[in-house]
Each structure stands twice: as C-alpha cells, then as structure tokens.
Amino acid sequence: MTITDEPTTGVIGKRVLRKEDPVLLTGEAVFANDMKVPGALHMAVLRSPYASAGIVSIDTSAAAAMPGVHAVYTGAELAETWTAPMPCAWAVTEDMKSPPHYPIAIDSVHYVGDGVAVVLAESDAIAHDAIEAIDVEYDARDAVVDLTDALSDRVVVHEELGTNSSYTWNLLIEETDGAVQAAFDSAAHTVSERYVQQRLIPMAMEPRAVVAIPQPFGGDITLYTSTQIPHVLKVMIAVTLGVPEHQLRVVAPAVGGGFGAKLDVYAEELLCVALARQLGVPVRWNETRSENTVATIQGRGQIQHMELAADSSGKLTAMRVKLTADMGAYLQLITPGIPILGAFLYAGVYDLPKAYDFSCTGVFTNLTPTDAYRGAGRPEATYAIERAMDALADEIGIDPLELRRRNFIRPEQFPYEACTGLVYDSGDHDKAATIAADLIDYAGVRARQAEQNVEGTTKRLGLGVSSYFEMCGLAPSRVLASLNYSAGGWEAATVRILPTSKVQVVTGTSPHGQGHETSWSMIVADKLGIDPADVDVLHSDTAIAPLGMDTYGSRSLPVGGVAVGMACDKVIDKAKQIAAHQMEASIDDLEFVGGEFRVAGSPDRSMPLAAIAFSAFTAHDLPDGLEPNLEAQVTYDPPNFSWPFGTHMCLVEVDVETGDVDVLQYVAVDDCGNQVNPMIVEGQVHGGVVQGLAQALYERADYDSDGNLRTSTLADYLVPAASDVPPITLGHSVTPSPTNPLGVKGVGEAGTIGAAPAVMNAIVDALSGLGVHDMEMPASPNTVWSAIQAARSTTDSTSSPTGGNQ
C-alpha cells in the first residue's frame, strides 16, 4: 500500500516524476570515474596491512622502475606538502585530544588501510601493479580494537596523547540539584540496559572517485569528486593545502549515494589536488570496493548504558545515558560530534522532566575512523530509548504501545521545550502511532501471538514498536556555535528569471539521489505560477553555485528548499515593482496570482511575469533606481531544527530451532510536515527503513583482534538484496512545521532512525516467553539461536509459555 495523494491546487504535493532520471536510466550520467581526461595520471594507494606499526623503511625503487610508472611518493616525501593536518571541524570540548592526521602516514600507521605510499602511473592497472612492488618494513605493535579495552588504556593508539580518551562531553539538565538521583531514588520502576551499536560500513554503491585537473600557467585547479559537500570541501582544501580558495573549484558530478560517508574530507582528495598542482597534470583515483571498506569512514560503533526511572504508572521521571563512542584511529571531519548529535534525542518522543544526565566519552581504537552514517547519532539514541521503553514495559507488565502512549508529548504541548533545552516544533505522536497500529492490526496481531506462541511451537510471532523524533535540518548557526561546531547551518539559493521567462535556480545543496532538481522545480513552479519543466536547477559546482553548505542531516529541504522558496518571493517583490511602474498602479494594489500581476478590483488589468522578465532584461522602462534583470539571492539560517517524527511497527516470525528471523510485515508511518513530492518522500522512507533493518539483521564491520577487517568485500558484508527484505507498508500524517514558510521537515534519515529498534523489539517480543530479554545486532540466525539457548539454560521451568509483552 502507498499513501494517497492529498488534493492540492498547485504542483506541490503531487507525484511529479523526476527530472534526474533519464540521464541515469540511459547511462549518460557522468560519475567521477566516468570522466574522460586525456593525459591523466592514475593514482593508487599502498595501504597498511597492520593496525598499528612504525614504518621502518620504504623501498620504492622497484615500483618506480616499472614501465608506465610516473612517480612514487612516501608519506615522508610528501610531509612538506601539507600546510595543516586533515581537518576535524568539531572540537566538542575545549580539551579534546586530536592527533595530527595527514593524508598519508609519515612514520607510523594506526589502522589497517592507513595510506603508506602512492604511485602515479599511466593506467589504473599499472598503478595497482606498482604498489605491489613497494617494499615496506614495518615494526608491528599491539593494536587495540575493542572499545572497553581501549578505554582502559592498556594499549594506547597514539603514544603522544598518553590515553585513548579523546574527550568526555557531559550534559546534565536538572530543574533542581540532584533531581536525577532523587528521581531514581523514588522511582517505582527503573531499568538499566546496555546496548551495543555495531560498526557499520556505509557502502554507497558508488565507491569514491576523484579527478583533479589543473589549468595551465598555475591557474585554477578543478576537483571533481564523489562528495556530498563540494562547498565545505573547497574551504577545507584551501586550509589544508594552502591553495588560494578563489583558485579552487570543486564539482560533485553525478554521485552514486552518500549516506554520510561522502560528508568528509578525504586523504585521496587532498593527494590528487596536491599532486596535480605540483606536477601540472591531471591526477585521478578510483576507490576499489575493498579499499572503500577500510579507507572510507564507518558508522555507529558505540556502547550505550541507558537507565530509566518511572513512576508507578510508567510515566518517565528521569534518564541517565552513558556512552562510549568509537572514534577509530583519527578524528575525521565531524567524528567526535556524531554521538553528541544523539544527546538531544535520548528522550525520544516522551515528556521527560528536566532530570536528564548524559555523558559520552570518545575513544580512539586502531580501526578505520568513524563519522556520519545515515542518521548520525540519532538512530543510536532512538535505538536506546525505544529498546529501553520495551524493557520498562516488560518490567511494569504493560503493553509497550500503552507505555508509549502514557509518555507521549501531547499535541497541545507544542512548541515543546525538551529537557535538553531545545524546542520541538510540532508533533502528534498518538496520531502516528494509531495509524501504524491500524495498518498492522495491532490488536489482531496480539491475539494471533497469544494463539501461536504456545509452548512447543517452533515459530514465534513478535511485534515491535518504535516511535521516534528526528532532529534534522541542520541547523541554526547559533546552536551549532554553542556546540563548538566550526561552521554555520545556513543555505543559499538564487532564483533567476531569464529574459525568455525560463527560470534558473542555483542551490547550495548537493544532491546525490534525493531528487532536488525535481523538488526545487516544484517549489519554484508553485511560487511563480509556471511549469516545473521551465525550471533548471543548478548545483554541486562551486563555480556555478559558489555559496552552499551542502547535503546531509536531512537538511536540504527544510533549509535549502525553504531558501529557494524565499528567493522566489524576493524575485516576485522585484517584479512587482516593475509591474506597478509599467501598469501605473500602486504597488499595494497588485496581487500575484497564477503567474501574473493583477490590479485588485480591475480584472482586465494584468501583466504576466514573462513580460516583466523581458522588460527587466531590456531595462528600457524600469522604476528609477531599480537594477535591471530579475534575480534574487537568499541565504537562510533556520530559526530551529525541524523535527519529523513517526511510529514504525514490525511483525516477525522467529524460528526457534534455526534462529532465522522472517520479517512478515513492516509498517512505517512518518510525519515530515508538508510533503513537496510524496513519491520522493516514500522512496526516502523505503531506503531508510531497509538500512535500519540491515543494521538489525545483517550488517556488522567485523574485525579480528589484530584489527583486520573480516568483512572487506560485498561477499562478506551483508548489504541486503531484494530477496532479503520485505515490502514496506507506508502511512503518513501531516503536521506542518511552524518554523519555516513551507511547513516542511526533513525525511532522509527518518526510516533508518525508526527501523532498527522496531525490528529488534519485534525479535525480543517473539522470544520474551522463552526468557530472552535482549539481543545483540545484527540478529543473525546464529546470534538468535545462541540467545535462545542461553536463555533456556538460565530460565527455570516456570517461564511463561506464551510470548508477547502483554
């Protein structure tokens, strides 16, 4: 089932097909590794096979002598190239420890995959042949790969830091001193849970690719790269390489998925730019999939301690959260801030008093750095609260949906100041939960469970619920400042009505699958009263769209799309001045309807926007002092985050003999405010849900104790295929955001945030009658079977013969 169309007058809200599709469907789209660049040298990177080692010596002579090899460089040889280490833009505390991180290791390596030397050759094949011929002598050291072990400082990743703890970030919110402890002391019910967020590999289908092309005579340099952040990257490259920023152009061509992993500044981007500049020839690099699993950031990697206090009715009274977060070997662009983004969401959709104690310690390990992966801190937070709510329901002995209902923030409480001090814009959680319950037939499923989950059955039914709030639309710049984030959260848009009345939109967002060209065209079409086909959206090239903060954190529509709408308003205001002048009417008497200016009360007097566009171009008859042409630019800094929400429900059948989990039904009810294009919204939810479900059931970056990744190919790392996932039933509600004129909220991460806890709650629900109360992710058949066996060996014969949390 899919959602039905809402009746609307304009094009917004309609299922408009995507402009982006034809070039992608015909193979004409140009991804970075599709570019034909005559004379380019191909770079290959030799990577460390050790998680921790000193570099004793590197012999590059054999590689350098190979036919077709142009040059070989070690980290020491390139050390003078860098004017600054690779950037971490988020020093979450004043005393955060961050080791210098260079694009290529200089004297020691700290994770398997750390770059050691690079080859430039005439072809990709020759470059890869040549790195095999480089002889490196390593002094292998003990590595630390386990988070708890790392916290003990038994083995220290960076000796110069003296500890593996990068930072500890605290947030203690109390109405009165000691409120958290007092609430726990007087609580009727408490739960104390420990959850592990396994490391995940983002695995965009397009591995990264980079092409750096210098212009002659020391002029500009253009970097084509599969990135989500051409604008941020330009600034960071200027800082890291000392390239004058005005001589640097960054282009994100067609980009094959990002999911946060292309929200970063990568060594290979810096290497290609530096070497292309130095040699005066184009330099390119294509990441192999196996490289991608170690050289591109990973996601999650947290141990969560979650404590809830509640009164006798189950109403939450206090919460304590203690995180240990795996940074990996270095701090990438926003590595340390990822768990902090989650800090504001542990209370979920619940009315928690100001009795909240959060702390997070970021810890170095000898593993690939972590950073943003779809949801970035927020799926982890939602997982913890939603699993803990089920644990609390179990403790109290009430239905988990009923417990949620008793705690939901009520619609009349919005705007709602959360325990963290942030203000939630709008929400109706009971409505979303009710729609989901109806879609899955909640009562009917509970009845089926009572019938099916009897003693001796081999297939047990489980129903999982997950309600979430997402903090997205990053972000009000002042809030980012308060979190020590070293950039703003604004977005820029230009709307330009060309002389023949076609429209160019320049956006600072940088889409890679989200369909901004289509959605932004729809916003403009409705504003200007034109056909979306008459709008062209330009993006992802800093020479064309010089201002932007790019695409991540479900920010593009609630910040960038809103900016586009505001730029339209600004253009209309200018056109109105011309119309008033030429129609000899008072500007206050003009209204803009259906693409033309009309004089109120005189239906025969009107002037189409097209006519004004041409006269703004000729500039023959403009009001005194008004500049020619119709163009307006807006830079919009949102006053608040946007807060989409929803409830997901999952029905599973668990085979207790094999541990196999069969997802029978998945219902997602999401509320992202007004929907510009419901077709695109649904697509985002589908994909997001499957990524969350994949964390629950299939995926884990699996390392051995020496720091070797055992899942370094798509044959080992289980990205689900079509046959591994269920069809998804969608519902939705619409609670517009009051903080932006379009009433929109982001939706890119919502599915992922809702899904993992819904699936895991369903599995635990199926097995609770067998004494299983928790399950680690991914819930592989072996993990599920082992949990059942462990529960059987510790549960006495008095355990309930029926399943479910009733």
Added chain:
Amino acid sequence: MGVPVEITVTVNGTAHTHDVEPRMLLVQYIREVVGLTGTNIGCDTSSCGACSLHMNGEAVKSCTVLAVQADGQEVGTIEGMAAADGTLHPMQQAFMENHGLQCGYCTPGMVMAATSLLQENPNPTEDDVRLGLEGNLCRCTGYHNIVKSVLAAASADA
C-alpha cells in the same frame, strides 16, 4: 601482463576490434576501450551487479567475463536500451514512473538484469522478482520501488 590479443566484439550492434590484455575484464573493455561508461563498477567480487549487461541477450556480470571471452559475441549495454529517437525502453520507463531509482548508480545494471529476468519469466510474481534480482544490490531504494517497476514493466508487456 601477457601479450595483447585481438578481439572483435559487437556492442549495441556495432562491431569493435581492439588488442586487449588477456587479463582485461569485459567491464573494463566496455568502459575504458569502447568508451561506454553507463555500465558501472560497484565491487571487486562479482557481488553487486552494477556492471550487469547483456551478452548474447542474457544478463551477465561483466566483471566475471574476460574481454577475450567476449570475442565474437554480441554485447548489449544500457546505452543501447532506449530507441534511437530517445524513447525509453519499457523497463527504463517503468523505473522512471515507479521511482525505481534514486542515486542511479545501480540502475543500469538493475535495468539490464530486470529485462533479462522478464525474458526468462514474462509473468513473475513479486517473490520471483525479488529472487531474480538478488544478484543486484541497491543502497537507496530498499528495493520496494525497483520490484514495483519490474512488475509494472511485466504487466505492460503482457
């Protein structure tokens, strides 16, 4: 690296003759030598299916075929699917109408695999489609709309 071998491959109806290294994969030949970059590379273990194309009318992962094995064969790529006037193939059209793609990187392989699937089984069930496409990975769509697209293309053909 081996002595180059001369091969002639018919790609989208046009014969191409080149000397290639024996170790060159068909996907590298199509992309780097013939110059058709619509066929994408997503892995190095024949797991993702992004490089799926047609060889003698049947979908193959072109990273599992050596260019020399394609000597004398007919290869069809995504660039050959739409009509000369730009009209999309019914499968391409179905993907567009059902939002069966987002970033589009897996899409050429998905379209090639799906057309081959319908040739073998013109009236597949949803399960048939899910199983039939299990060799092609997508990270964006959750497959929901890909499956819908293929079923729509099947019923349009019926």
